[in-house]
Amino acid sequence: MSKDYIRKTARYNGKKYEATGKTELEAMTKLAEKIAAAKRGEEVVGGSMTVSAWYIEWKRTYKDPKGLTSKSLSMYDEKFNGYIKPAIGYMKLREVKDVHLQRILNGQAGKSASHVKKIRMVLQEMFKRARQSRLIPYDPAELLELPHVKEGKRRSVTEEERAAILAVSEYHSSGLWILTLLYTGMRPGETAALTWSDVDFKRNEIHVHTAKESGSMAIKGPKTASGVRDIPIHSKLLPKLLEARGDLFAPVFPNAKGGRMDDDTMYRRWRSFCRELDIYMGAKVYRNQIIESKLSDDLTPYCLRHTFCTDLQKAGVPINVAKELMGHSDISITANIYTHRDNLILHQNIALLDGSGGKDGGKKFFSCSNT
Incomplete structure (x- = not known):
């Protein structure tokens, strides 16, 4: 500030106010006006x-x-x-x-x-x-x-990881939760809010309309209207849901006390499942501690959601339908996953050109000699 100016400051209701003037009187007058305006509820914007x-x-x-x-x-x-x-x-x-x-x-x-x-x-x-x-x-x-x-970078699970996940899900206590993430593409917070009233066995659908807010136990609607959706129940998931079926308004995936899962519960269950998955895949264990892991450290619950989307792509599901099933607000989000490179899909589509219609899954092209 120039030496020709004098600055005066004061606080009111915890907020700092300042004013400048060529004289001390001018600065004090301006400051008094600001404080008076603040007391009247008039912010100087x-x-x-x-x-x-x-x-x-x-x-x-x-x-x-x-x-x-x-x-x-x-x-x-x-x-x-x-x-x-x-x-x-x-x-x-x-x-x-x-x-x-x-x-x-x-x-x-x-x-x-x-x-x-x-x-x-x-x-x-x-x-x-x-x-x-x-x-x-x-x-x-x-x-x-x-x-x-x-x-x-969120990724799909590898075929080796998929086989291990399916195997461990058969006996792990969180197996049903893991399979639901894999076969529905639901977000973890959506599964935490899911009750048995949302699982419509008559229509063979899961109605997604709420989610647990991250960092709290609040149950709220989705961020966008597209988050409300109906997901057909996968044939491999249906019998497991029927077997676990509970009271109408009880959580599908309860915590130890029967209430909804919170963030810590989901984290512990995921870590427990990953530990068992690691051991299944050949991790070395010494005194109950994993000393040589075989599990990729970038495997997260969202990898299962990503896998659901890529499975839709491999099955030939149109991208606009995939957008609805994923609950994406913008089709560009779905497209970002649908455009991920997949060699099998590339070969299946190129095979359309040779008259096979892609029915051989592109195997013909894998067997061709290099020319």
Whole structure:
């Protein structure tokens, strides 16, 4: 600040206010006006407010009333307080340039794509609204570019893993849960909310309309309308569900006390299943500890959901139908899985050209000599 100006600060209801003036009287007068406006409930909204002040105002006005889950709202606070505020929170809104915001993203290079994209989303939503509200002359977040990030890769299970999963599911206590994930493509949170009233044996369908919110025990509707769907029960899953059938409103996959599974319960069950799966696949065990694992460390419950989608592709299910069964909000999400390379599918389709109609599964092409 120039030596010709005097700055005065004060706090009211935990919020810091500041004002500047060429004289101490001028600065104190402006500060008193701000405090008086705050006491009347009148926030001074403008380009001269700090980025931190705008975030509070923006979130309170445009996010809190939208009915977002506590998890979603906390994401905004986590990204702003952890990464945005330390860099530009003190700056006046109108002084922020695109270079300031790009530096924030560049500082997250090498981290997960999801994390960096969320920071960019918060920045773009904040500054777009500031521009639309005529608080700033241009939107500095409009053309932000992502730095190099780590893309999370969800994959299908291998045939070896599939065979082992099916075998272990026959005797493991969480076998029915695992098979349901594999044969329905449901999200773990959706299985936690599932009750026997949702399993329609007459129509041979599972009705998915709720999910347990991650990080809490709250049961809510899906994020989008597409999450509500009916999934036909796989012929290999049906007899196992019939055998386990319980009271109408009881959880299909209860915890030890008969209630719904929480995140910790699902995590422990998955780890327990993976341990048994590892041993089945040949892991070396010494004194009840696995000392040489055979199980890939990137195997997650979502691999089973991914497998369900790729199985639909291999079966020739049209992509628009797969979108409905997966509960995807956008067909591009389904397409991202459907376009994964699969040599067998490639050969089956090329076989259509030789008159076999692909009925030989492309085996003819595997037996051809190299020419």
